[in-house]
Amino acid sequence: MATTTLKQEQLRTDVEALVEKLGPGRSSLIPILTDVKRRFHEVDSESMQTIADVLDIHPVEVYSVASFYAFLHGAPEGQFVIRLCGTLSCDFAGKDAVADALKNELGVGFDESTDDGLFTLEWASCVGMCDQGPALLVNDQVHTRVTPETAREIVAACRAAAAAEEG
Amino acid sequence: MATTIETKGNALTYETIEAEAGLKAALAMSRADLVDFVRDSDLKGRGGAGFPTGMKWGFCAAEKADQKYIICNADEGEPGTFKDRVILTRFADLVFEGMTIGGRAIGASLGIIYLRAEYTYLRPHLNEVIQARRGAGLLGHNILGVEGFDFDILVAMGAGAYVCGEETALIESLEGFRGEPRNRPPFPVVAGLLNNPTVVNNVETLASVAAIFAKGTDWFKTFGTDKSTGYKLFSISGDCEKPGVYEFPWGITLASLLEEVGGTGAKAVQIGGASGVCVPARDFTRALAFEDIPTGGSVMVIGADRDILDVAENFLDFFVEESCGQCTPCRLGNVQMLEAVKLLKKGECPPEFLAAVKDLGGTMQVASKCGLGQTSPSAFLSILEGFDDEIANRAPSA
Numbered sequence: 001m002a003t004t005t006l007k008q009e010q011l012r013t014d015v016e017a018l019v020e021k022l023g024p025g026r027s028s029l030i031p032i033l034t035d036v037k038r039r040f041h042e043v044d045s046e047s048m049q050t051i052a053d054v055l056d057i058h059p060v061e062v063y064s065v066a067s068f069y070a071f072l073h074g075a076p077e078g079q080f081v082i083r084l085c086g087t088l089s090c091d092f093a094g095k096d097a098v099a100d101a102l103k104n105e106l107g108v109g110f111d112e113s114t115d116d117g118l119f120t121l122e123w124a125s126c127v128g129m130c131d132q133g134p135a136l137l138v139n140d141q142v143h144t145r146v147t148p149e150t151a152r153e154i155v156a157a158c159r160a161a162a163a164a165e166e167g
Numbered sequence: 168m169a170t171t172i173e174t175k176g177n178a179l180t181y182e183t184i185e186a187e188a189g190l191k192a193a194l195a196m197s198r199a200d201l202v203d204f205v206r207d208s209d210l211k212g213r214g215g216a217g218f219p220t221g222m223k224w225g226f227c228a229a230e231k232a233d234q235k236y237i238i239c240n241a242d243e244g245e246p247g248t249f250k251d252r253v254i255l256t257r258f259a260d261l262v263f264e265g266m267t268i269g270g271r272a273i274g275a276s277l278g279i280i281y282l283r284a285e286y287t288y289l290r291p292h293l294n295e296v297i298q299a300r301r302g303a304g305l306l307g308h309n310i311l312g313v314e315g316f317d318f319d320i321l322v323a324m325g326a327g328a329y330v331c332g333e334e335t336a337l338i339e340s341l342e343g344f345r346g347e348p349r350n351r352p353p354f355p356v357v358a359g360l361l362n363n364p365t366v367v368n369n370v371e372t373l374a375s376v377a378a379i380f381a382k383g384t385d386w387f388k389t390f391g392t393d394k395s396t397g398y399k400l401f402s403i404s405g406d407c408e409k410p411g412v413y414e415f416p417w418g419i420t421l422a423s424l425l426e427e428v429g430g431t432g433a434k435a436v437q438i439g440g441a442s443g444v445c446v447p448a449r450d451f452t453r454a455l456a457f458e459d460i461p462t463g464g465s466v467m468v469i470g471a472d473r474d475i476l477d478v479a480e481n482f483l484d485f486f487v488e489e490s491c492g493q494c495t496p497c498r499l500g501n502v503q504m505l506e507a508v509k510l511l512k513k514g515e516c517p518p519e520f521l522a523a524v525k526d527l528g529g530t531m532q533v534a535s536k537c538g539l540g541q542t543s544p545s546a547f548l549s550i551l552e553g554f555d556d557e558i559a560n561r562a563p564s565a
């Protein structure tokens with residue numbers, strides 16, 4: 001499969017460059033996984049193999065680490081990962097209504113992704129914005145005092161950004 | 168970072184600390200005196216466990232090793248805690264100053280700040296501050312002209328795991344492994360990152376260090392109580408009119424705190440996050456202090472209309488998700504407690520089952536490998552104890 005090979009080659013170059021920057025040690029694994037995840041929205045078994053090769057560890061080690069961390073698990077994710085805080089203060093502030101609005105707007109449940117590959121919806125543990133809940137993260141960006149209405153606006157803004165990138 | 172600036176509260180002492188005054192004072196002292204100075208302040212760790220900072224530094228300083236590290240714990244995962252985010256946004260220099268003093272005291276040439284993935288948006292800011300400090304001769308070689316004093320700071324990122332706030336799990340994570348807590352001993356001060364002696368301190372602890380060196384230990388001891396010296400930042404959220412980050416001296420009663428934040432009608436407050444305790448209104452005369460209710464500073468106000476079992480359920484959902492699963496009591500115990508709460512909500516929890524789960528909770532508190540399993544039963548058990556009436560009344564037989 002030519003496309004996969006191309007991707008693997010690209011990935012190997014990228015991972016090697018990262019290792020160059022971060023150092024050859026095992027401690028580069030999490031930053032590498034974070035980077036791969038950010039760019040490809042998944043860490044598939046071939047990527048794990050590549051990372052393992054470059055770091056000279058067993059692919060099972062890569063899998064074991066990736067599966068441990070909420071932000072690194074290998075499964076495919078949308079371009080925008082929406083993580084809604086489910087913890088107490090955000091619950092008090094109305095996170096359930098925001099959750100319903102997101103589910104309706106996206107047409108998927110939690111831990112699911114939209115068919116167009118744009119969105120994944122997840123619960124997060126407290127994201128440190130408890131004084132301004134309900135809070136959610138869209139990738140690295142935090143949004144606070146989210147209402148069902150602003151939740152829909154956030155989704156719309158992501159769609160617009162994706163469309164702008166396409167066109 | 169508009170969202171962060173929105174965090175309200177009262178005036179913070181950190182606003183009044185002169186830049187680099189602490190570092191300059193520290194560099195005028197002998198290295199051995201640095202540890203004694205911190206010891207003399209009676210500063211206790213602000214991350215939750217309250218270990219005396221001077222003692223921790225003293226252990227690490229006494230180790231002979233070519234390489235040592237000081238790590239700033241910016242994992243801030245305890246539910247209801249956000250004061251470290253505010254400190255890192257507004258007073259990052261103080262934190263780095265504290266790290267630099269720590270590096271000098273213990274003999275480390277590298278500091279690492281471990282920042283939770285949820286705070287990735289703070290990373291560029293922290294890197295800018297570090298870069299500026301390098302440019303100003305506050306990091307790098309021969310800092311502030313002190314011959315042979317080399318120290319630098321790196322930012323490392325977490326990846327979404329509450330347990331990585333536990334210091335040995337944090338170190339595992341930094342080394343590129345699953346964030347599973349280690350057995351102790353050895354303690355990190357003896358064998359931490361890459362087996363080298365390592366001090367792990369909370370963000371706020373390090374900022375306090377800088378303030379103490381700037382203003383003196385006597386000044387610090389004018390705040391607080393005999394056993395809990397100084398002031399503390401509290402992250403206050405939930406059912407109150409003015410949530411935010413507040414500074415209070417140790418020893419403040421819950422009643423006065425609630426007065427300040429507009430939460431006087433509360434039926435309970437959860438102190439210390441999910442791993443803390445739930446205090447019913449009849450105990451609001453109690454104080455926040457190491458000798459009464461110790462805490463890393465999370466205060467979640469629970470309003471009169473809330474179902475106390477929803478609170479227990481929310482925290483147990485959290486622990487079921489966040490347990491690393493290494494040890495059996497923690498892996499299974501949180502699930503069992505959650506099951507009990509769900510049954511209690513329906514008024515269908517058999518007394519024998521409840522008794523067995525309470526026992527299991529007690530076992531977890533003593534037999535778990537790390538603080539997560541040792542503390543996750545606290546909220547559940549304190550709610551059962553403090554809200555007996557509310558819970559029992561739900562039983563179908565009642």
Ligand SMILES: Cc1cc2nc3c(=O)[nH]c(=O)nc-3n(C[C@H](O)[C@H](O)[C@H](O)COP(=O)(O)O)c2cc1C
Nearest residue numbers: 212213214240242243244332333334368369372538
């Ligand atoms: C499950 C768990 C999570 C923790 N999370 C944090 C955290 O996010 N930040 C923190 O400073 N300490 C956290 N701690 C405490 C650390 O293990 C350690 O005691 C602390 O960083 C020491 O710093 P201090 O002495 O300056 O408070 C956690 C402990 C446990 C058991």
Ligand code: SF4
Nearest residue numbers: 491493494497537540
């Ligand atoms: S107590 Fe829980 S979180 Fe801690 S090591 Fe055991 S299973 Fe992991």
Ligand code: FES
Nearest residue numbers: 085090127129130
């Ligand atoms: S409870 Fe939602 S951000 Fe802390």
